[in-house]
């Protein structure tokens with residue numbers, strides 16, 4: 283839902299399309315893998331019903347994704363979620379939101395049908411390893427310890443390296459130099475890159491395809507993502523402060539697809555402010571070291587940096603002449619529900635900041651929310667940055683269905699340096 287008072291010219295309407303390619307019945311009949319009954323789960327709540335009924339989905343028992351870099355094996359998608367993704371996405375066609383300077387969004391409301399999105403939310407919360415990353419940030423002369431105010435995890439590697447399958451075994455993946463197809467030197471990364479597990483890779487391919495249709499229409503290149511970053515916001519205290527994903531390792535005008543699952547949260551966007559001598563109007567997107575990349579949120583999310591250090595530099599391709607004399611600092615608010623997807627394209631990252639603010643009081647008692655962003659990193663620095671800020675060097679946590687919170691996991695604790 284869009285807050286119309288803040289977005290007077292935004293006119294978003296739903297346009298559903300029926301995309302079923304074959305029926306669920308046909309899918310289950312054609313399944314050759316051993317099957318077991320699943321407990322039925324309510325689509326809208328996080329509770330598991332204790333009873334079984336005859337019309338519960340039949341579940342494939344596909345082997346989990348394994349890799350030496352994973353602290354735990356990562357389950358494959360249950361068939362009922364996979365079918366929902368394969369046959370019902372995009373659930374709606376995308377709306378373009380480009381009615382403000384330098385703003386170029388695609389908005390699927392939703393991209394995944396809500397019941398499937400809710401199942402996917404519960405599956406990913408239960409199956410992925412998560413981290414509560416702490417790191418130190420330097421502000422002037424002062425070193426501060428930052429506690430990332432949300433759970434994070436990351437998979438992928440930049441385009442200079444490629445995971446290559448051996449012996450036709452998807453669990454036998456080796457990391458090779460993309461150009462030479464030779465094994466990467468041990469010193470190439472300060473972290474251990476993790477291949478995108480099958481459950482997220484299906485989503486990645488589908489989101490690429492959904493983008494491709496619009497990219498072709500706009501005459502832009504198809505996005506091809508090599509990173510998948512996951513955030514879990516347990517409640518109203520978990521947040522991400524205003525930032526832009528404009529690191530140079532993503533290249534100019536990065537395409538970032540951002541998918542929401544589970545509880546609804548506000549997604550705020552505001553244009554980067556004018557900073558005399560260094561701002562967007564004069565130097566085409568030059569960030570101000572130490573301030574422009576991380577801007578205190580009026581909503582009180584603090585000044586936690588997003589996905590890593592700002593390293594400075596000219597970041598976008600919008601010519602100064604094309605910018606308006608007065609940049610409107612009007613904020614956009616989109617309430618992202620389960621299954622909704624926003625794709626940020628073109629000059630958006632160079633010129634706009636986005637955040638998920640904290641929620642106070644009653645509004646803070648939200649259902650958990652997962653956010654997945656797909657991105658393309660071009661150089662090893664991107665890989666190091668993403669693992670440093672989203673896996674870090676602390677313990678791994680997993681969702682505990684009984685305690686209904688993240689608990690320190692028993693998997694191998696990754697140490698990255």
Ligand SMILES: O=C(O)CCC(=O)C(=O)O
Nearest residue numbers: 513522527540638653655
């Ligand atoms: O949770 C969201 O919707 C936004 C996440 C985000 O901006 C990020 O991970 O960079």
Ligand SMILES: [Fe+2]
Nearest residue numbers: 526527588636
């Ligand atoms: Fe972001």
